[in-house]
Amino acid sequence: MAEYRTHPYDVLVIGAGGAGLRAAIEAAASGVKVGVVCKSLLGKAHTVMAEGGVAAAMANVDDRDNWRVHFADTMRGGQYLNNWRMAELHAREAPDRVRELEAWGALFDRTRDGKILQRNFGGHRYPRLAHVGDRTGLEMIRTLQDHGIHSGMDVHMECTVLSLVMDAGRVAGAFGYDREKGHFILWPAKAVVLATGGVGRAFKISSNSWEYTGDGHALAYRAGAELLDMEFVQFHPTGMVWPISVRGILVTEGVRGEGGVLRNSEGKRFMFDDIPDLYKAQTADTEEEGWRYTQGDKDARRPPELLTRDHVARCINREVKAGRGSPHGGVFLDIAWTKERIKDGAEHIKRKLPSMYHQFKQLADIDITKEPMEVGPTTHYMMGGVRVDGDTQMSTIPGLFAAGEVAAGLHGANRLGGNSLSDLLVFGRRAGQYAAEFAKANGAAAVDDAQVQSAAKKAIEPFERGPAGENPYKIQYDLQDSMQELVGIVRLENEMEQALGAIAKLQTRADKVGIDGNRMYNNGWHTAMDLENMLTVSEAITRAALLRKESRGAQFRDDYPDKSAEWAKFNIIARRAESGEMVINKRPVTELPAELKQIIEEMK
Numbered sequence: 001m002a003e004y005r006t007h008p009y010d011v012l013v014i015g016a017g018g019a020g021l022r023a024a025i026e027a028a029a030s031g032v033k034v035g036v037v038c039k040s041l042l043g044k045a046h047t048v049m050a051e052g053g054v055a056a057a058m059a060n061v062d063d064r065d066n067w068r069v070h071f072a073d074t075m076r077g078g079q080y081l082n083n084w085r086m087a088e089l090h091a092r093e094a095p096d097r098v099r100e101l102e103a104w105g106a107l108f109d110r111t112r113d114g115k116i117l118q119r120n121f122g123g124h125r126y127p128r129l130a131h132v133g134d135r136t137g138l139e140m141i142r143t144l145q146d147h148g149i150h151s152g153m154d155v156h157m158e159c160t161v162l163s164l165v166m167d168a169g170r171v172a173g174a175f176g177y178d179r180e181k182g183h184f185i186l187w188p189a190k191a192v193v194l195a196t197g198g199v200g201r202a203f204k205i206s207s208n209s210w211e212y213t214g215d216g217h218a219l220a221y222r223a224g225a226e227l228l229d230m231e232f233v234q235f236h237p238t239g240m241v242w243p244i245s246v247r248g249i250l251v252t253e254g255v256r257g258e259g260g261v262l263r264n265s266e267g268k269r270f271m272f273d274d275i276p277d278l279y280k281a282q283t284a285d286t287e288e289e290g291w292r293y294t295q296g297d298k299d300a301r302r303p304p305e306l307l308t309r310d311h312v313a314r315c316i317n318r319e320v321k322a323g324r325g326s327p328h329g330g331v332f333l334d335i336a337w338t339k340e341r342i343k344d345g346a347e348h349i350k351r352k353l354p355s356m357y358h359q360f361k362q363l364a365d366i367d368i369t370k371e372p373m374e375v376g377p378t379t380h381y382m383m384g385g386v387r388v389d390g391d392t393q394m395s396t397i398p399g400l401f402a403a404g405e406v407a408a409g410l411h412g413a414n415r416l417g418g419n420s421l422s423d424l425l426v427f428g429r430r431a432g433q434y435a436a437e438f439a440k441a442n443g444a445a446a447v448d449d450a451q452v453q454s455a456a457k458k459a460i461e462p463f464e465r466g467p468a469g470e471n472p473y474k475i476q477y478d479l480q481d482s483m484q485e486l487v488g489i490v491r492l493e494n495e496m497e498q499a500l501g502a503i504a505k506l507q508t509r510a511d512k513v514g515i516d517g518n519r520m521y522n523n524g525w526h527t528a529m530d531l532e533n534m535l536t537v538s539e540a541i542t543r544a545a546l547l548r549k550e551s552r553g554a555q556f557r558d559d560y561p562d563k564s565a566e567w568a569k570f571n572i573i574a575r576r577a578e579s580g581e582m583v584i585n586k587r588p589v590t591e592l593p594a595e596l597k598q599i600i601e602e603m604k
Contacts (some may be wrong), residue, residue: 002456017045019404022428050137053129055418072603078412085390182519213539239378319492330376413553471513
């Protein structure tokens with residue numbers, strides 16, 4: 001029998017990024033006992049990598065902005081597959097969440113009259129991103145962490161959750177282990193909030209940190225929750241491409257928001273060549289007009305570099321495949337040219353983009369105030385995730401909530417830059433609020449020790465096989481290679497069928513994984529435990545992408561390159577059948593209320 005420690009809570013939050021911390025703060029404020037489990041150290045969550053800003057219609061820079069415009073922009077960016085209620089709540093509540101963060105100590109950049117400064121970002125009609133240089137996520141985590149530790153929540157750092165414990169269809173807690181010592185831990189809980197982030201480590205080239213192995217998606221799926229729109233994986237258009245050791249590290253959209261332009265190897269601003277009909281009325285006709293927009297001219301329209309991420313990423317991919325790419329397989333992003341227009345331009349760039357300046361100087365020996373950056377698409381964000389109720393964030397399992405990147409609905413087929421950070425604040429708060437209410441209204445669920453012992457037994461099997469078993473690192477590498485090549489930016493049916501075959505073979509290998517040593521500080525064990533999650537989300541992504549026979553948002557199929565009016569009516573659901581197989585079905589998109597339809601029509 002496996003031994004384990006027990007830490008009971010009213011509300012257990014899994015993940016300590018922006019969504020997890022905001023959920024924990026809200027739940028603790030309700031007077032319930034709150035525990036937070038995080039895979040890394042507190043303060044090291046992937047939210048710190050979010051650079052550009054928090055999208056909120058505060059109208060501090062352009063007084064034409066309001067929640068209605070933000071709502072319409074979000075729905076348009078998501079190709080109208082969004083959960084409209086989440087998009088409405090997000091647009092309405094984001095300004096208050098940013099002001100709340102400020103009241104808790106966040107130090108935002110300022111306008112001349114002392115208001116929170118807001119910058120331009122792709123897909124947003126007006127300057128909307130409240131920011132702290134290009135280190136906004138770091139400031140958010142610092143602020144939430146400082147505020148949160150005084151709320152009375154317990155924090156379990158460097159722990160991995162292996163499974164959710166269930167009681168007659170209701171969540172009863174979670175089971176996992178301490179990554180440092182290898183001790184098993186049971187966290188009984190009346191309600192659980194998943195805030196585990198994304199799935200980017202299933203792909204070879206990714207801006208995501210090492211924790212992003214699809215843990216929350218897979219935990220919810222195995223427990224019986226529905227996953228929504230898993231085909232929509234966002235490839236951020238600008239990741240570093242050189243040197244190879246840092247390929248994929250994010251280059252913030254803020255570079256383009258401050259006037260940076262994309263050029264191919266011929267020096268041409270190729271984004272002017274392909275402007276979608278949906279955005280033509282809002283996009284500049286000339287380079288001069290685009291420049292004026294970035295400098296705050298209200299009569300100018302945004303440059304094509306600030307179109308939605310899915311479109312920019314495909315345009316970059318097209319240039320590279322046509323032989324017009326940079327020497328290392330990307331294109332050039334040039335902010336240095338703005339020195340021609342701005343007095344003391346080099347200092348201006350360093351002040352607006354301090355992290356980007358240091359990142360390229362230290363990692364690539366490039367001075368972005370003097371020369372262009374080489375950039376290319378990188379796996380960045382998961383629009384798909386756990387299907388939740390728009391108001392409460394509760395999943396299809398009673399007592400199981402989800403917020404942030406692990407939850408689906410807000411972003412539809414494609415996320416607008418900056419909406420991720422406001423998503424964390426708005427729906428982290430709501431998840432914490434309603435999880436606390438659920439915990440108060442329901443007694444403690446029963447914990448089945450047989451479930452716990454089964455999970456523990458499975459976790460230690462790799463040690464029993466030893467080094468003669470399959471190598472977990474090799475399986476992870478092969479999976480990343482298959483997903484990058486076969487289910488990447490451009491997709492084809494035969495390639496995705498090939499990917500499914502590869503995933504099935506990798507699952508067989510993962511069932512035979514073996515590791516040496518003991519449970520203390522064992523990275524091989526950690527990787528072996530991550531494999532099942534990565535394989536689950538990879539299968540869901542591939543099966544959903546196969547079913548959606550059209551190109552929409554982040555899904556681009558070369559064999560179905562156009563949008564389909566029929567597919568515009570459906571989201572896609574993935575669930576686990578009683579047999580254990582993955583079942584993929586269509587689900588009708590919930591129709592917009594008349595008043596929200598009217599807003600979208602007015603904003604076209």
